[in-house]
Amino acid sequence: MRRRSLQAAPQLFAGPMPSSSAEVVSLPSRKPILQFPQIDMEERYVSKLHPTWDYGAGVFLLIVAFLTVLGNSAVLAVAVKRYSRLRSPELLTVNLAVADLGMAISMYPLAIASAWNHAWLGGDATCIYYGLMGFLFGVSSMMTLSVMAVIRFVVTNSAKSNSNNINRKMICVTITLIWLYAVLWAILPLIGWGHYGPEPFGISCTIAWGQFHQSSNGLSFILSMFILCTALPAMTIIFCYLGIAWKVHKTYQDMQNFNRSSNGTKLDRKLTLMAVLISVGFLGAWTPYAAVSFWSIFHSSESLPKIVTLLPCLFAKSSTAYNPFIYYTFSKTFRHEVKHLQCCCGQKVHFSDTKNSFHSHVSVMWSDRGMVHISSVRKKGSGEGPNQ
Structure with missing residues (x-):
């Protein structure tokens, strides 16, 4: 009897034997808080690309990160150096540099490491972090550009007395509202309205576009x-700069009729052109990515080759790098300040004369006009060289 009970014991754990008279008992199931597709979690973060593309994407992002940090650090250094002389609208340019620099520092190292690892590093936690940072800095950049367009429109079409009402306090409040707006949209997926997930090619994360049609x-x-983060800001930028272009064109015609053109008009045209190039560059870089993302909403992610989903993503991330080069090309003040920063660093050259026991420190300093100033300080040494 004991042997039969021991032999029957495994059947208690093996589940009920198939029988037509067996009763089925259903237990209530618990739904997970975050529902992901029924795919192996590791597979979601494995690269779907050829290793050559992974290495190429990593190298490309490394170059973009280097240029972004170098250029936008120069923008911030110049802004700090001449902070007291900055005009109020120029603070928006500083805010744009902060957003670009923040994206490069907080996101690109993880993306580069994941590309060279051929799989996303960190799983769900880093994926949510990466998507949140991208959404945060992307929205802040878009809203900053739209505010810049509105201010340029107001300055161009208003009297000088009205344009002077745009003071630093007003710009600082606007920048604060921009960041609060961006933070609000970035945290909405964390509280249940939308969510973050991996890109179709596996080594990047963003808003999970392909799952929203469900x-x-x-x-x-x-x-x-x-509507609120893309269409309205983009339409604002387009209409403002179209209005500015018309105003500048009419002003230019009036100046031609009088055979004169003021320096203020030339400067205004140059500033407007620079702002237009920055906005067009940003919108042009992100439009292919937006198009692919919206395609994936209404179609399966498998309908596009993985490389087609990768290239717009890389192109969009390049938008953080080229703004400083636009400033350097079109802004004489910025160009002068950057050269002055390089010059102020100076270089010290150390010469040792062991025969006469003298040490000579020569400081080389480039002046603003290209002149070279050399100063030398000779100190008598102890008579012992470094190798003695």
Whole structure:
């Protein structure tokens, strides 16, 4: 009897034997808080690209990160150096540099390491972090550009007395509102309206575009985000600069009729051209990525080759690098300040004369006009060289 009970014991753990008279008992199931597709978690973060593309993407992002940090650090250094002389609208340029620099520092190292690892590093935690940072800095940059366009429009079409009302306090409040707006949209996926997930090619993360068509909640998030964070700011930028272009054209015609052109008009045209190039560059860099993302909302992610989803993503990330080069090309003041920063660093050359026991320190300093100033200080040494 004891042997039969021991032999029957494994059957208690093996589940009920198939029988037509067996009763099925259903237990209530618990739904997970975050529902992901029924895919192996490791597979979601494995690169779907050829290793050559992974290495190439990593090298490209490394170059973009280097140029972004170098250029935008120069912008911030110049802004700090001449802070007291900055005009109020120029603070928006500083804010744009902060957003670009923040994206490069907080996101690109993780993306580069993941590309060279051929798989996303850190799983869900770093994926959410990466998507949140990208959304935060992307929205802040877009809103900053739209505010810049509005201010340029107001300055161009208003009297000088009215344009002077745009003071630093007003710009600082506007910048604060921009960041609060960006933070609000970035945390919405964390509280259940939308969510973050890996890109189709596996080694980057963003808003999970392809899963939103499965629910009205996700679709409402996408439509709201598209209208309030993309469409309206882009339309604002376009209409403002079209209005500015018309105003500048009329002013230029009036000046031609009188055979004169003021320095203020030339400067205004140059500043407007610089702002237009920055905005066009940003919109041009992000438009292919937005198009691919919206395609994935209504179609399967498998309908596009993985490389087609990678290239717009890399192109969009390059938008953080080229603004300083636009400033350097079109702004004589910025160009002068950058050269002055290089000159002020100076170089000290150390010469040792062991025969006469003298040490000579020569300081080389480039002046603003290209002149070279050399100063030398000779100190008598102890008579012992470094190798003695």
